[in-house]
Amino acid sequence: xxxxxxxxxxxxxxxxxxxxxxxxxxxxxxxxxxxxxxxxxxxxxxxxxxxxxxxxxxxxxxxxxxxxxxxxxxxxxxxxxxxxxxxxxxxxxxxxxxxxxxxxxxxxxxxxx
Amino acid sequence: xxxxxxxxxxxxxxxxxxxxxxxxxxxxxxxxxxxxxxxxxxxxxxxxxxxxxxxxxxxxxxxxxxxxxxxxxxxxxxxxxxxxxxxxxxxxxxxxxxxxxxxxxxxxxxxxxxxx
Numbered sequence: 001x002x003x004x005x006x007x008x009x010x011x012x013x014x015x016x017x018x019x020x021x022x023x024x025x026x027x028x029x030x031x032x033x034x035x036x037x038x039x040x041x042x043x044x045x046x047x048x049x050x051x052x053x054x055x056x057x058x059x060x061x062x063x064x065x066x067x068x069x070x071x072x073x074x075x076x077x078x079x080x081x082x083x084x085x086x087x088x089x090x091x092x093x094x095x096x097x098x099x100x101x102x103x104x105x106x107x108x109x110x111x112x113x
Numbered sequence: 114x115x116x117x118x119x120x121x122x123x124x125x126x127x128x129x130x131x132x133x134x135x136x137x138x139x140x141x142x143x144x145x146x147x148x149x150x151x152x153x154x155x156x157x158x159x160x161x162x163x164x165x166x167x168x169x170x171x172x173x174x175x176x177x178x179x180x181x182x183x184x185x186x187x188x189x190x191x192x193x194x195x196x197x198x199x200x201x202x203x204x205x206x207x208x209x210x211x212x213x214x215x216x217x218x219x220x221x222x223x224x225x226x227x228x229x
Contacts, residue, residue, distance in 0.1 A: 033215045045204065045220040052215055091156065100169060101146070101218060105155035 002026040004094050006104035013082055014112050021077045021107045023092030029053075032096045034068065034075045039089040039106070051075065079109075087111045115139075119205050119221035127229055131193040134224045137186055138207030146218060147180055147190050148204040156204070162188065195228045202226070 005024045013019045025034065036048040049059060051068050059066045063080045079086050089108045095101040118137040126132055138145050146161040160170040165182045173180070177196070182188040192199055202225050206218035 035217055037217075037220075043202065044222050045206075045218075047217040047219070050215060050217055095215070098169075100158060100161065102158065103148075103156040 002028065002094070002096075002102065004092055004102050004104040006090075006092055006107050008107045009105070010108045010110070012110040012112060015084055016081050018078060018080050019082055019109065021079075021090050021092075021109065023075045023077065023104060025073050025075065025092070025094045027073075027094060027096060029096045032094055035093040035095065035101070036066065036075075036077050037091045037093065037103075039091065041088070045091070048077075082111045084111045084113055117205055117207050117219050117221035119203075119224050121224060122222065123225045123227075125227045125229065126195055128196055129194045130228075131191065132195045132199075132226060132228075134190040134203050134205075134226070136188045136190070136205030136221060138188070138205070139219055140186065142207035142209055142219070143185070144208045145182060145188050146206040146208075147188070148206065150202045150204060150223070151200075159190070192226075195226075197228045200226055200228050 003026050007022055011019060032053045034051045038046045038048055049066055056068050056070055065078045067076045087110055089106045091106045092104045093101050117139055120135045124132060143164050147159040149157045149159055157172055159172045160180045161168055162182045165185060178192055180190045202223045204220050204223045206220045208216045208218050
């Protein structure tokens with residue numbers, strides 16, 4: 001199966017530290033899309049970012065940044081100057097042209113005050 | 114836009130009972146997905162529809178699970194008979210679909226199912 005692997009099950013950092021969440025994916029397709037979602041304690045799933053396989057530019061949005069490296073099949077997510085409100089489970093996902101979206105098992109992030 | 118609407122938000126039922134979960138996708142979205150979330154298995158894709166047609170139901174655990182999409186604005190996921198191991202949060206999601214497979218999924222708030 002073409003998996004999405006988030007090797008870090010749980011991470012705890014102190015507020016204001018930077019933290020990087022890893023995501024490694026498998027795919028046989030040349031065209032695919034990668035996503036990150038956030039699931040706060042309230043339980044909803046919130047879309048954060050999308051990246052297509054032809055665009056390897058990194059992206060920054062406020063304190064969030066994403067590093068896509070096709071050579072290593074990785075799409076890592078960094079939170080700079082973390083805040084308590086960043087505490088959540090973060091999911092990486094891959095979507096191929098067949099429309100299925102496969103999620104990683106998530107990384108639970110604890111930001112300690 | 115009201116977003117994806119799921120009902121009920123919580124369901125508690127006894128083993129052996131039939132459970133029906135409901136979903137209204139975002140208007141204009143052609144793809145609809147049902148996911149199940151548990152601590153052990155994370156987010157699992159159960160089934161998805163394109164233009165009301167089931168495309169892939171390989172994630173449906175067993176024959177006790179069935180899903181329908183009678184029209185573009187409504188889908189159900191039914192479990193009959195329910196078992197305690199079906200306890201989970203069930204999410205419905207929609208996206209524009211078709212050639213818009215670069216579109217993110219828009220999730221409902223989920224239904225938390227507890228089978229006792």
